[in-house]
Amino acid sequence: MIVTGIRTGIVSIPLRKPFKTALRTLEHLRSVIVAIDTDTGAIGWGEAPPTGAVTGDSLGGIRGAIHEFIAPRLKGCDVNRLDETLDVLDGACVRNTSAKAAVDIALHDLFGKLHGVPLHRLFGGRRPRIESDLTISVNSPEEMARDAREAVGRGFRILKSKVGKDPALDIARIRAVREAVGPDVVLRLDANQGWMPREAIAIMRTLEEAKLGIELVEQPVAAHDLEGLREVRRAIATPVMADESVFSGLDAERLIALGAADFLNIKLMKSGGLRGALRICALAELHGLPCFMGCMMESRLAVTAAAHLACGRGIITRYDLDSPMLCAADPVRGGVTIDGPWLTVPEAPGLGIEGIDGVAWD
Numbered sequence: 001m002i003v004t005g006i007r008t009g010i011v012s013i014p015l016r017k018p019f020k021t022a023l024r025t026l027e028h029l030r031s032v033i034v035a036i037d038t039d040t041g042a043i044g045w046g047e048a049p050p051t052g053a054v055t056g057d058s059l060g061g062i063r064g065a066i067h068e069f070i071a072p073r074l075k076g077c078d079v080n081r082l083d084e085t086l087d088v089l090d091g092a093c094v095r096n097t098s099a100k101a102a103v104d105i106a107l108h109d110l111f112g113k114l115h116g117v118p119l120h121r122l123f124g125g126r127r128p129r130i131e132s133d134l135t136i137s138v139n140s141p142e143e144m145a146r147d148a149r150e151a152v153g154r155g156f157r158i159l160k161s162k163v164g165k166d167p168a169l170d171i172a173r174i175r176a177v178r179e180a181v182g183p184d185v186v187l188r189l190d191a192n193q194g195w196m197p198r199e200a201i202a203i204m205r206t207l208e209e210a211k212l213g214i215e216l217v218e219q220p221v222a223a224h225d226l227e228g229l230r231e232v233r234r235a236i237a238t239p240v241m242a243d244e245s246v247f248s249g250l251d252a253e254r255l256i257a258l259g260a261a262d263f264l265n266i267k268l269m270k271s272g273g274l275r276g277a278l279r280i281c282a283l284a285e286l287h288g289l290p291c292f293m294g295c296m297m298e299s300r301l302a303v304t305a306a307a308h309l310a311c312g313r314g315i316i317t318r319y320d321l322d323s324p325m326l327c328a329a330d331p332v333r334g335g336v337t338i339d340g341p342w343l344t345v346p347e348a349p350g351l352g353i354e355g356i357d358g359v360a361w362d
Contacts (some may be wrong), residue, residue: 001079001114002039006071006103008063009033009361013299014328017147020137022164022194023053029297029327032062033359034102038079042113045353046106047302048098048269054244054296055269057098063362065099074103079110086275097247097272098296104273105305105351112350119305120345123278123312129344130293130310132321133158133188138165141176148177148185155340158186160218160320163203164194171206178212190218193244197221197228204236216263219243230260241265241292248272249279256287265292266316268306281313290317300324303343304335304351311345319343331357 013029034046050057070092077085089103112119120128134156136147148159161177163170170191178187195203200220207214216239221228223244233240239262242255247270255261264284271277284291293310295303303321310316321343324330334354337344346352 001042001110003036003074003077003079003085004039005037005075006066007035007037007361008066009359010059011299011331011356011359013331015326016328018137019135019297019326020139020165021162021190022138022192026297029299029323030059031299031302032059032102033301033356034066034106036074036103036106036110038110042110044079044106044110044113045301045351045356046102046104046109046305047299048102049296049298049302050098051269051296055098057096061096062099062102065093065096066103069093069096070099070103079107079114082107082111090272097276098269100272101268104275105268105302108274108305109350109353116349118345118347118352119274119308119350120311123309124314125312126314127311129342130307130319130321131158131341132319132325132343133160133186134322134325134341135190135320136161136177138162138173141169141172144173145176145180148180152181152185157341158188160188160190162190162192164191164220167195167199167203170203174207174212174214175210183213186215187213188215188218190243191220193219193222195220197225197231200232201235204232204238208237214238216241218265219245226254226258226260229255230258233260233262239263243267243294246270246280248276249283252280252283256283256289261289263290263292263318265294265320267294267296268302269296269298274305274309277309281315285315291315292318292320294320295323298323299327299356300330300332300335300338301351301353301356304332304345304353307336307343307345308351333357
């Protein structure tokens, strides 16, 4: 199976309500869709949303990297020699992790199709389905409480509450959410780098003293401040998860050596795709450090790839693959099925994606 070309297009999907974090506010999911064509007629599907505040990518930048650097080098590559082809992809340009992720996902899709195997089985086949949390955007305490109650009404038992936009309000926000959903709902926090180390320690100690039952706190400090992340971890009882601090296996190695995190949040757009994510998993497995499978603001296409990986590897124990659940429409055909918080991976070869409607192709 030989790569004959790569096409890209853009899809725009409205959200149910604005998505707000300490870093950005979105009203639409906008993403680059990738289709890799082959000499057999098989198509490999991939996706990359721009997340400028995290990966530094834009829609134009992702497409430019693919068409100018990646596509010319991949043309003529053999999908059946996947590792070699992924080396060509990695060497096509530096950084550009989202562009590489979209192409990496599509190549894995083709490899699974070529061999008639769903990706989650290639990755280890640990489980057929996973339970995602649902993100509560950072807003007023009253609005966050209302959103949390609505999420529980939709069947979600695990919530991830965004904080960090206004540290003075964060304690009130979390108190309101906990009071709204009661003690049995699992509650996670994500500060998206919004606190200084001393702020993070003070806020988390207050929440701990109030016995609000926080399962973990994600990326409380700036991505580059690994010493600050370790300081927070040592000072509080709540487990700390690294997100924006870990893009690659080398990042994971540094965090593990420092003892700066209890969990690693793997996202395909940070790792450059599935192969990079598997490298992080391998390091985490060696050190017994559990991983979290997250996503950017992705459609069900890219989330299907993440779900295959999460279902394949036992070291990935927690899941935040809720972006399709935040959308007001779903143009993806095939792929992972979603029922409330549950994501079930398909048994069709590769990703199991049949296509996506509404794409503005080149």
